[in-house]
Amino acid sequence: MKHIAIRMCAGCRGRFEKTSMMRVVRSPEGGAVYDPTMRVSGRGVYLCYNRKCVDIARKRHALERALKVAMTDSIWEELERALEKSTSDDAVVND
Numbered sequence: 445m446k447h448i449a450i451r452m453c454a455g456c457r458g459r460f461e462k463t464s465m466m467r468v469v470r471s472p473e474g475g476a477v478y479d480p481t482m483r484v485s486g487r488g489v490y491l492c493y494n495r496k497c498v499d500i501a502r503k504r505h506a507l508e509r510a511l512k513v514a515m516t517d518s519i520w521e522e523l524e525r526a527l528e529k530s531t532s533d534d535a536v537v538n539d
């Protein structure tokens with residue numbers, strides 16, 4: 445039986461397979477980084493590939509609260525790029 449990891453989206457609070465979500469992880473330096481590999485160790489938070497979820501999480505400071513670190517504009521820009529890439533490729537990360 446295949447184990448499917450389910451994570452909660454910090455935007456819509458829906459639960460989905462983590463392979464179909466974006467992950468942001470707390471870095472050892474005390475900031476937050478986008479983790480496209482899903483393999484960086486550390487406290488992580490997840491978001492759907494959905495602009496609405498990213499916007500909600502940003503407005504509510506959901507990632508800051510989850511990770512207890514400040515989010516910089518560059519992280520949001522990275523997430524935006526990941527969003528755009530996923531919608532243009534029509535490909536959800538399956539690794």
Ligand SMILES: [Zn+2]
Pocket residue numbers: 453454455456457458491492494497
């Ligand atoms: Zn969501």
